[in-house]
Amino acid sequence: MTLITDIRLRRILDSRGNPTVEADVITESGGFGRAAAPSGASTGEYEAVERPPTEAIAAAREHAVSRLVGEAYAGNQREVDSILHAADGTDDFSEIGANSAVAISMAAAKAGADVLGAPLFQHLGGAFRGENFPVPLGNVVGGGEHAADATDIQEFLVAPVGAPSVEDAVFANAAVHSTVADLLEDRDVPCGKGDEGAWAPSIDDSEAFEIVDEAVSIVEDDVGFSIGFGLDVAGAELYDADSETYEYSDTSRDTDEQIAYIADLVREYDLVYVEDPLDENDYDAFAELTDEVGDQTLICGDDLFVTNTDRLVDGIDRGAANSILIKPNQIGTLTDAFDAIELATQNGYDSVISHRSGETEDTTIAHLAVATDAPFIKTGAVGGERTAKLNELIRIADDAT
Ligand SMILES: O=C(O)[C@@H](CO)OP(=O)(O)O
Numbered sequence: 001m002t003l004i005t006d007i008r009l010r011r012i013l014d015s016r017g018n019p020t021v022e023a024d025v026i027t028e029s030g031g032f033g034r035a036a037a038p039s040g041a042s043t044g045e046y047e048a049v050e051r052p053p054t055e056a057i058a059a060a061r062e063h064a065v066s067r068l069v070g071e072a073y074a075g076n077q078r079e080v081d082s083i084l085h086a087a088d089g090t091d092d093f094s095e096i097g098a099n100s101a102v103a104i105s106m107a108a109a110k111a112g113a114d115v116l117g118a119p120l121f122q123h124l125g126g127a128f129r130g131e132n133f134p135v136p137l138g139n140v141v142g143g144g145e146h147a148a149d150a151t152d153i154q155e156f157l158v159a160p161v162g163a164p165s166v167e168d169a170v171f172a173n174a175a176v177h178s179t180v181a182d183l184l185e186d187r188d189v190p191c192g193k194g195d196e197g198a199w200a201p202s203i204d205d206s207e208a209f210e211i212v213d214e215a216v217s218i219v220e221d222d223v224g225f226s227i228g229f230g231l232d233v234a235g236a237e238l239y240d241a242d243s244e245t246y247e248y249s250d251t252s253r254d255t256d257e258q259i260a261y262i263a264d265l266v267r268e269y270d271l272v273y274v275e276d277p278l279d280e281n282d283y284d285a286f287a288e289l290t291d292e293v294g295d296q297t298l299i300c301g302d303d304l305f306v307t308n309t310d311r312l313v314d315g316i317d318r319g320a321a322n323s324i325l326i327k328p329n330q331i332g333t334l335t336d337a338f339d340a341i342e343l344a345t346q347n348g349y350d351s352v353i354s355h356r357s358g359e360t361e362d363t364t365i366a367h368l369a370v371a372t373d374a375p376f377i378k379t380g381a382v383g384g385e386r387t388a389k390l391n392e393l394i395r396i397a398d399d400a401t
């Protein structure tokens, strides 16, 4: 019933106005799945390769579509994804493009769910999923590669860890986002938004810490549950390999100073989450920081691990972190993303399912988070391509998908 009978690939717009790949997968019994690839700006050096969409589509049509149509079953995700790997023939999807691969992989999963008449999270995770929901990490202030003339640290995140429901959590993040705007206005700081919908004011990081901390306290008092503070430092973007320093607008820090700086921030702001505090090649510095503050906060590897089980194994062996960011397009298929989550869970690492800065209305990651019982999801706070995922979580919780 889930035999794939057609795959259509097209270019569509992403949230930055760039082209990206969308895939439709159709099965023998009329099952239908549609999914689109997201795209990063602060991409990790070791990510699977995203090709220009026109090239990725042409290459996928030439190498992958004929191997899947009439051959593979959409309900058998491992089969679909291993055919994608075989059709590509490289170890980083540089032939068919990780953008074509992930769009087809996710569309096949949706077609498989459609044939079953089950929500995607249940098809992926089984009958016992759908009770636990991830805490949404919401980006309220940002800069780095996501906005010009804004903060050095890429993302100031909030995490309503005490929220009684996913709905309360999603609304709490939106409330912090809007309270930040009020506080910026009080200080006469004009600002627009960055790629992920976070405010992108031209202020230094220390002022951003003050403002977000105050906004969190105001909203916490209002909602009556605890809201944590977190960061995506995107350390690899700040790191200068020649000078071996982290370059901030007003200062530069060597690796020891960067570790001390982050550890101080964890203590001062009671950070619950710190992503990529250090360069993507520096497992040792990650391990040092994790040793120092890993019992108080999550140290999460994004560019460090790139959703890749080989890199995660290295990280586990070296005690580099206690959490992994999961982005299906960093590795190219849902199977690879699942394997990374399973390996992480077995080793006591928390998985954080994540959007990219360039997104579409696709909601697959909301289902992936519920299907894998992931403790966190990072998918912004506002903006249509972000709220698409947040609203889908609310619908799943309401059993209305
Ligand atoms: O660094 C990150 O975690 C992501 C998403 O927030 O950004 P990008 O998609 O640009 O890599």
Ligand SMILES: [Mg+2]
Pocket: 232, 234, 275, 276, 302, 303
């Ligand atoms: Mg990141």
